[in-house]
Amino acid sequence: MLQSNLLRxxxxxxxxxxxxxxxxxxxxWSDADFLRLYxxxxxxxxxxxxxxxxxxxxxxxxxxxxFGIRPxxxxxxxxxxxxxxxxxxxxxxxxxxxxxxxxNRGKGYGREAMQLxxxxxxxxxxLHRVCLxxxxxxxxxxxxxxxxxxxxxxxxxEHLQRDGQRHDMILxxxxxxxxxxxxxx
Numbered sequence: 001m002l003q004s005n006l007l008r009x010x011x012x013x014x015x016x017x018x019x020x021x022x023x024x025x026x027x028x029w030s031d032a033d034f035l036r037l038y039x040x041x042x043x044x045x046x047x048x049x050x051x052x053x054x055x056x057x058x059x060x061x062x063x064x065x066x067f068g069i070r071p072x073x074x075x076x077x078x079x080x081x082x083x084x085x086x087x088x089x090x091x092x093x094x095x096x097x098x099x100x101x102x103x104n105r106g107k108g109y110g111r112e113a114m115q116l117x118x119x120x121x122x123x124x125x126x127l128h129r130v131c132l133x134x135x136x137x138x139x140x141x142x143x144x145x146x147x148x149x150x151x152x153x154x155x156x157x158e159h160l161q162r163d164g165q166r167h168d169m170i171l172x173x174x175x176x177x178x179x180x181x182x183x184x185x
Contacts, residue, residue: 006124007067009112014067014081014120017055021068022048024077025055028100037138038098040160040169058082065120069099069113078104081113083121083130091128093121106140114148119183122176131173135160142170149182150174 007014017025026048028034035043046054058066063086069079079099086093095117099105121127132150134141146152150172159169 006120007116008072009116011072012069012078012109012112012116013072014113014116015070017058017066017068017077017080019052019055021055021077022051024100025051025080028098033102034098034100036162037135037141038096040135058084062086062088065125067113067117069097069109071109078109079113081117083117083125086125086127091126093125093127093130095121095130095132110141111144111148114144118148118174118179122179128176129173130179131171133169133171136168136170137162145172148174149178151178 026046029046029051032043055066058064064082064084065086066084067081068077069081070077077100079097081095081097083093083095095114097110097114097117099110118130121130131153132145133156134145136142136155151174152170153173154171156169156171158166160167
């Protein structure tokens, strides 16, 4: 069956990230809470020029697919979603997602965006495996990934240190056949 609205769900769509998004992205990259959920590198603000370069790099080549998450009703940027590190010879990729503003988290936008990303990864890119990592303190994300059928595959023990405490980084994966069982039910 051909999917006519491949990057469009009921409430959100996956779109291109454009230079007009830079002020919003710069705001997010100045928010330590956002950065500590998104990346293991030290929470450090980035300039519009640095983020413009990141967007440009994310749109080059064929191993990274960077999307903006937007509500269907407006052009507001809610978050970012990226399939990266695509290894075509193996049919694998990593996925990452971030909802920018704290008040937009926990409202189902990330769930719908991840469902669209998995649809894109498995049906459009014809990947075999999608994996991700998440920090052990990000319980909302862990619950989301497990509810979407991701399987916990391993733990990078005490991978991060934040505020004087060590935290694990957990590896999750989902195979095409596992995803099919969920969506075809």
